[in-house]
Amino acid sequence: MGLYTNWTDYVVNYVKENGEAAFWSEYSAIEKEIYTKILANHSAEIKGTVKALASEYNTDAIFFMGFLDGINESVETTLDLESIEEDSNIELKINFENLYFNMLDAKADYLYGLPQWEAIFSKEKRKEIQKQWRDSKMVVNENKVGRNDSCPCGSGKKYKKCCGK
Numbered sequence: 001m002g003l004y005t006n007w008t009d010y011v012v013n014y015v016k017e018n019g020e021a022a023f024w025s026e027y028s029a030i031e032k033e034i035y036t037k038i039l040a041n042h043s044a045e046i047k048g049t050v051k052a053l054a055s056e057y058n059t060d061a062i063f064f065m066g067f068l069d070g071i072n073e074s075v076e077t078t079l080d081l082e083s084i085e086e087d088s089n090i091e092l093k094i095n096f097e098n099l100y101f102n103m104l105d106a107k108a109d110y111l112y113g114l115p116q117w118e119a120i121f122s123k124e125k126r127k128e129i130q131k132q133w134r135d136s137k138m139v140v141n142e143n144k145v146g147r148n149d150s151c152p153c154g155s156g157k158k159y160k161k162c163c164g165k
Helices: 003-018 022-042 052-057 061-073 094-107 117-119 123-137
Strands: 046-049 090-093
Touching: 003 022, 003 061, 022 061, 022 117, 046 052, 052 061, 061 094, 094 123
Parallel strands: none
Antiparallel strands: 046 090
16 A cells, blocks of 8 residues: 555544544644755755655654645656655656745645745745736636626526616
8 A cells, every 4th residue: 555545544544533623733733844954955956755855854754645635736746646655756847926925825825834934035025926826716707708798697688688787
């Protein structure tokens, strides 16, 4: 059984026994500690076996697998999570802009609010990424309905006499 399967099974069982809030409380503390170390030393290479990296970041291999699951969209070469075992060698080249964007998307304020980001991006750059994130969530209707056009609801009436009232 792969490490990723162990991770997902662990999460399901933990949530069943202790609740989702308890899981996120425990996991977010571990995740915050890992990201604090990574961001503080952001120019260092992150490579080695899963077991060695988990030990370096003061966690076990299963929780480190959860971290890898979370950061996988923010690395330059995504990992095949299903094939990773404790003795698998991995190398993480983190795209920090994607990472910050994805932390915003996950609403992980305990991560994107870390003071270590100040050494990586200026306040202006972080605001720019936040603006890009907000813009990506905004839906803009390209098809503007005129007052005298047929109503898009399909009633056959003019828009001004139907939904535009």
